[in-house]
Amino acid sequence: MTPKISLTGVGKTFPVRGGGEFTALSGIDLDVAEGEFLVVVGPSGCGKSTLLDLIGGLTRPTTGRIAIDGAEVTGPALDRAVVFQQYALFPWRTALRNVEFGLEAKGLRRRERAEIARDHLDLVGLSGFEDRYPHELSGGMKQRVAIARSLAYDPGVLLMDEPFAALDAQTRDSLQDELLGIWAKTGKTVVFITHGIDEAVYLGGRVAVLTSRPGRVKEVADIDLGSRDAREDVRSSPEFAAHRHRVWSLLKDEVQTAQRLTVPAPRKEAIHLG
Amino acid sequence: MASTVEAPALIEPEAPESPPRRAGRRAAGLAAVAFRRTIAVVAFLAVWELAPRAQLVDPIFLPPVSEVVPALWDLAKSGQLWSNTEASLVRALSGFGLSIVLAVPLGLLIGWYRPVAELLNPLLELFRNTAAIALLPVFILVLGIGETSKIAIVLYACTWPILLNTISAVRTVDATLVKSARSLGLPAVRIFQKVILPAAVPSIFTGIRLAGGISVLVMIVAEMVGAKEGLGFLIGSAQQNFAIKDMYAGILTISALGLAFNQVLVLLERRFTRWRTDPGR
Numbered sequence: 001m002t003p004k005i006s007l008t009g010v011g012k013t014f015p016v017r018g019g020g021e022f023t024a025l026s027g028i029d030l031d032v033a034e035g036e037f038l039v040v041v042g043p044s045g046c047g048k049s050t051l052l053d054l055i056g057g058l059t060r061p062t063t064g065r066i067a068i069d070g071a072e073v074t075g076p077a078l079d080r081a082v083v084f085q086q087y088a089l090f091p092w093r094t095a096l097r098n099v100e101f102g103l104e105a106k107g108l109r110r111r112e113r114a115e116i117a118r119d120h121l122d123l124v125g126l127s128g129f130e131d132r133y134p135h136e137l138s139g140g141m142k143q144r145v146a147i148a149r150s151l152a153y154d155p156g157v158l159l160m161d162e163p164f165a166a167l168d169a170q171t172r173d174s175l176q177d178e179l180l181g182i183w184a185k186t187g188k189t190v191v192f193i194t195h196g197i198d199e200a201v202y203l204g205g206r207v208a209v210l211t212s213r214p215g216r217v218k219e220v221a222d223i224d225l226g227s228r229d230a231r232e233d234v235r236s237s238p239e240f241a242a243h244r245h246r247v248w249s250l251l252k253d254e255v256q257t258a259q260r261l262t263v264p265a266p267r268k269e270a271i272h273l274g
Numbered sequence: 275m276a277s278t279v280e281a282p283a284l285i286e287p288e289a290p291e292s293p294p295r296r297a298g299r300r301a302a303g304l305a306a307v308a309f310r311r312t313i314a315v316v317a318f319l320a321v322w323e324l325a326p327r328a329q330l331v332d333p334i335f336l337p338p339v340s341e342v343v344p345a346l347w348d349l350a351k352s353g354q355l356w357s358n359t360e361a362s363l364v365r366a367l368s369g370f371g372l373s374i375v376l377a378v379p380l381g382l383l384i385g386w387y388r389p390v391a392e393l394l395n396p397l398l399e400l401f402r403n404t405a406a407i408a409l410l411p412v413f414i415l416v417l418g419i420g421e422t423s424k425i426a427i428v429l430y431a432c433t434w435p436i437l438l439n440t441i442s443a444v445r446t447v448d449a450t451l452v453k454s455a456r457s458l459g460l461p462a463v464r465i466f467q468k469v470i471l472p473a474a475v476p477s478i479f480t481g482i483r484l485a486g487g488i489s490v491l492v493m494i495v496a497e498m499v500g501a502k503e504g505l506g507f508l509i510g511s512a513q514q515n516f517a518i519k520d521m522y523a524g525i526l527t528i529s530a531l532g533l534a535f536n537q538v539l540v541l542l543e544r545r546f547t548r549w550r551t552d553p554g555r
Contacts, residue, residue, distance in 0.1 A: 082454065092472045
């Protein structure tokens with residue numbers, strides 16, 4: 001069976017202002033199965049977000065090949081959705097109209113759009129907030145709307161770029177649980193990027209640890225925490241501690257290396273509109 | 275940029291009170307708000323009234339406001355005030371309206387094509403910072419002393435703030451929003467229509483509101499330099515004929531006109547940017 005997402009020998013270099021190149025990622029080989037929840041962790045600046053941009057089709061790899069369902073990725077499309085850390089909600093649209101955005105891109109009729117958008121706001125627990133503007137919502141609610149927006153147009157793959165990093169601990173915990181619930185319900189393939197070890201172990205079926213610059217896959221750890229309903233507090237179980245320690249050990253050296261590295265020259269990463 | 279001062283929300287009494295007392299409190303609160311909002315203007319009018327009467331200033335050059343208002347009333351009754359206001363309004367609004375029609379699409383276009391914006395920006399800054407009034411003689415030389423030159427100078431002066439605000443509005447749209455729309459595979463034209471344009475609206479309106487003030491200013495100057503009617507003409511000719519009270523009556527009319535014009539633009543701006551968190555409130 002072909003994997004849902006497959007990366008072979010993927011590398012990305014950016015031109016550096018004043019000449020030269022900056023290698024963000026190099027030689028990434030990674031397969032993600034259909035319906036899998038894969039978490040990518042790595043030290044800051046290891047190219048995690050670049051990896052997500054590549055899978056999303058927002059930038060093209062310098063080397064290697066990225067494929068979704070066996071077909072090479074040549075640009076962004078509605079078979080993938082990206083959830084950003086900064087929510088990226090359109091402030092002039094209400095929650096409902098934000099969720100409808102992707103559906104408009106899909107070319108659905110107004111009534112159909114509103115119905116699907118309502119269902120997805122309900123899915124993330126935001127019924128009754130349809131007519132609120134983003135500035136009237138809390139950070140956690142904004143991210144719920146963003147998740148609803150990404151799910152509404154029914155992409156096979158959900159790409160999440162540190163979506164809970166800007167939230168407070170309690171909101172983050174409850175959103176993690178809700179995300180797992182949604183994942184179980186919808187069966188999406190999720191690639192989730194984080195720099196938090198606990199978050200990675202808690203969410204991931206597998207956790208891919210990236211090396212510091214340039215980012216490579218150091219190891220992919222399988223996480224098995226047993227059934228989540230069975231235990232009250234998964235995070236305090238011995239299995240959780242063991243997995244956590246494993247990922248922590250893998251990351252420790254990389255974080256130290258990352259800190260030793262000098263700050264790179266600013267790179268050109270301007271967003272091109274065309 | 276807010277030109278109106280919003281009154282802070284009234285604090286509701288905490289303990290439950292009987293309805294009449296509550297109504298009384300509310301009325302008192304409203305009166306307090308009205309007082310805060312008008313006291314400065316009232317004080318100014320009082321100084322205007324009393325300073326000439328007390329001979330602190332020459333009452334011939336600054337007649338008390340109680341003598342200016344009847345002059346204003348006479349001008350209004352004779353129909354002079356309205357015909358002059360109408361002439362001025364037509365000039366200011368035509369120039370202002372044309373500048374919106376011209377500068378908004380042009381600004382969107384220039385802002386969208388980054389290299390064009392970078393190329394043109396120094397020139398646009400030069401034009402903007404050259405006081406439009408300084409070019410009035412040029413406009414009169416080329417377009418004559420009629421309506422065309424007056425409307426043209428208003429159009430010219432209003433264009434720059436709208437154009438530059440529109441360009442910067444397009445260029446400073448939140449990159450994450452664009453990225454988010456791009457991740458859906460939307461083509462550039464759709465991104466422009468669904469993301470860039472709505473995101474740019476508040477900043478474009480700021481430019482339009484600036485231009486509104488400028489249109490009145492430039493129109494008055496143009497009418498003072500050479501015109502047969504209009505409020506600028508009224509003020510200028512009143513001064514030359516030593517009809518000092520009429521001159522002040524004209525100035526008061528322009529104040530009222532400017533205030534009303536700005537208020538209309540503020541309301542329009544609110545209407546179109548209701549989704550915004552308003553830091554002014």
